[in-house]
């Protein structure tokens with residue numbers, strides 16, 4: 001049974017499996033090794049994923065969802081027409097598509113997967129990813145950190161020596177840096193740092209801003225301020241896609257041109273844009289963001305107890321590391337050349353497949369590696385302190401320090417602070433070792449976990465032991481025990497922002513299934529409807545009205561996903577067309 005390795009990226013996704021003891025990429029139905037993470041529900045209810053959806057983005061911007069990974073772990077919703085989707089549901093659609101593509105490629109059913117996430121993903125973001133897997137019908141065997149996956153792929157290829165490596169991962173939406181110790185048997189992450197909101201899409205956005213400035217200078221009007229709202233949305237989509245093309249071109253060329261014919265109509269005049277930007281102008285635009293990544297690199301190296309000179313190999317992964325300035329800055333920092341024998345788009349999926357095979361113990365013994373990862377955050381709770389005789393709340397009390405090897409557990413005992421206090425609220429926060437106070441944005445529980453049933457007693461007399469467990473998937477569990485009674489409360493952190501209950505997951509699964517059924521019906525019926533519209537062009541007016549009505553009835557049945565009714569109405573339409581043609 002194959003455990004699929006899935007790199008579920010912000011802009012691109014990829015999958016791999018193990019063939020004869022070696023990881024191999026899986027191509028999708030279009031023969032591509034990576035699939036753009038773009039989802040579309042077109043006007044006829046068809047679901048489209050990947051390059052086709054990306055190519056149609058500028059004509060159907062309101063039907064298209066991009067970069068959903070940025071929203072994982074939030075309760076933001078995405079609307080397409082009248083349908084509302086959670087980020088987990090959109091991700092589930094990608095996973096369902098990838099699962100199907102892998103099944104077609106391998107000729108077997110796939111039910112399990114290792115899915116990668118940025119090392120710096122929070123507990124809520126990881127849970128949302130796992131839920132997306134559930135909705136898509138995949139048991140998620142492991143949530144694996146992306147740089148760790150790349151290190152696994154690299155380690156399998158370079159078993160020869162002991163090394164310290166850094167994995168610098170700059171993808172479409174996220175940045176991670178991991179410092180990893182490799183030897184022939186172990187892959188040990190020493191430290192991870194990163195930013196979940198920094199990646200290639202931010203460079204695209206800066207290029208869009210640059211273009212808008214050029215435009216405003218030339219035409220004295222803001223590029224996205226005139227025309228109907230739908231036109232502005234389409235214009236923005238076209239400019240955004242072109243910005244990505246320009247950015248990519250600048251990785252190999254010294255200058256590139258935004259080529260946007262008939263982008264807009266202004267003052268009754270059609271406008272075609274044609275602006276050229278040089279690589280050095282682009283570098284000036286993105287340099288501050290890239291310098292920010294180096295600060296994370298410094299932090300991770302420091303946390304690992306190393307100096308830049310202790311690093312033997314530099315591994316660059318994620319599409320955005322193709323930008324020459326990225327390579328230059330990292331290579332200057334470490335005074336060595338980055339490894340070129342690793343594919344930045346594929347290493348993560350390959351590593352995920354290896355991890356899956358290790359779990360199943362289906363790899364040759366010499367390829368089996370022990371993988372030790374770390375918790376990228378410092379985890380703790382909020383407490384009250386007496387300062388100068390006054391009670392002050394909101395102090396961050398650390399239970400698990402960042403970069404602790406996984407799995408890790410820690411406990412502390414806390415006292416009641418009031419007479420006859422029968423409950424204690426546990427807030428769970430993720431921050432940094434340097435944080436002294438909790439803040440709302442560090443909180444990872446939507447509401448505190450309440451420990452009740454504490455016997456009435458004098459302040460300070462009752463004690464509650466709080467334990468935090470952080471597992472290999474990066475998921476947190478909390479346990480609280482009232483010491484005087486032995487009463488224990490266990491709590492997997494699922495009541496968080498954007499989380500779904502078991503019932504909601506089940507409903508989402510059915511909905512997803514239903515959406516793909518409808519999509520299949522819509523796609524199967526496309527040829528018939530196209531034919532009907534063709535016949536209609538040469539039909540008598542009365543016949544045209546009849547054809548329109550029959551098409552409408554068929555479309556309605558598709559919307560209802562009523563297979564029997566669709567078949568019936570398809571036949572009725574075909575009979576009508578035959579009669580008309582006769």
Ligand code: AMP
Pocket residue numbers: 009010011012013170171172173199200201244247248249251317318319320321322323344345
């Ligand atoms: P990933 O999530 O690893 O697939 O990375 C995707 C990001 O890499 C997107 O923002 C792409 O636009 C960007 N990217 C891909 N190829 C290049 C390239 N040749 N030069 C610059 N950025 C690139």
